[in-house]
Amino acid sequence: MPFKRYVEIGRVALVNYGKDYGKLVVIVDVVDQNRALVDAPDMVRSQMNFKRLTLADIKIDINRVPKKKTLIDAMEKADVKNKWENSSWGRKLIVQKRRTSLNDFDRFKLMLAKIKFWVVFNVLKIGIMLGILFPIPMKAGMVRQELAKLKKETAA
């Protein structure tokens, strides 16, 4: 299994330890075997050990050690923020953040929504299995689509 994500100038990484935990940063230069010079639009450029970084799939086009303004423009051009938020990793992080910030009342409302969804889901499922709801035999794909629509409706 060859490596797919390399440490290079312009590689976007997620900080997984320390004061800047959770931030997306860009590798702007390599200091030595263990450390990189790292920068982000909202932080002061600093060195970071590679062990504190987890490489992402995103890479931007910059020269070695660009000016802050150049870096920000390059990030806008490559649309790092949107690419990240639409990636499955980025989406998972957003969901995690939302879950931890839930209020006690929010958790209660979520529980009610889940119950509602699963009750309908199971009724439909049994209906389909017994052939009551859909007398015309449907393809499995279409059934899945119908259920996905239901899920979207009851999503918080």
Added chain:
Amino acid sequence: MAAKRKIPIKTRNPDLIRGVGKYSRSKMYHKRGLWAIKAKNGGVFPRHDPQAKTPAVAEKPPKFYPADNVKKPLLNKRKPKPTKLRASITPGTVLILLAGRFMGKRVVFLKQLTSGLLLVTGPFKINGVPLRRVNQSYAIATSTKIDISEVNVDKFDDKYFTKEVVKKKKKNEGEFFEAEKEDKRKLPEDKKEDQKVVDASLLKSIENVPDLKAYLAARFSLKSGMKPHELVF
């Protein structure tokens, strides 16, 4: 208390170095105006002779000397401070009760009483918690707030909640063996009325928020995977 001067006073004889003043003795005599005081008093410094003391009242010797020297307890002038209310608890906050008969119930906070305890109500119709006093330490404050402006809680204080003293009747021998005819202490009607009045206005605010009524009716419990130190209430 002496009145505070607005401008701090300047010393008449500032120090050049510690221990050495700027002005000499004779200069200071002049500065302080001692010559003027003398002149006012006819060339001599005014003298105040000690006033004649009224003779001290003769103390009678005490009638009783205790056999042992008993130590007097030290004087305690400590006044306890009013209990500080946590910043997260404001009128209308939903609290989770942590102990007692209503453990786990979600309840509406009304006001803090002078004893420091929190006045709280279910509302009774929703979860069976009446107007009740609760200690701050046994309540978690959630961030859910209810509009409580229309509720009038002025008439409730600690005296409202004290137990009524029932005089015990002395039992004769005969009565002992009779069936105990103690009436169950019933809740007086006016307290029931108070509950209804407070809850009526609360219920209106609660029904405006979707799911809030069911939320207050349900009990809180820790489920698998819930970490209290990571939960946001």
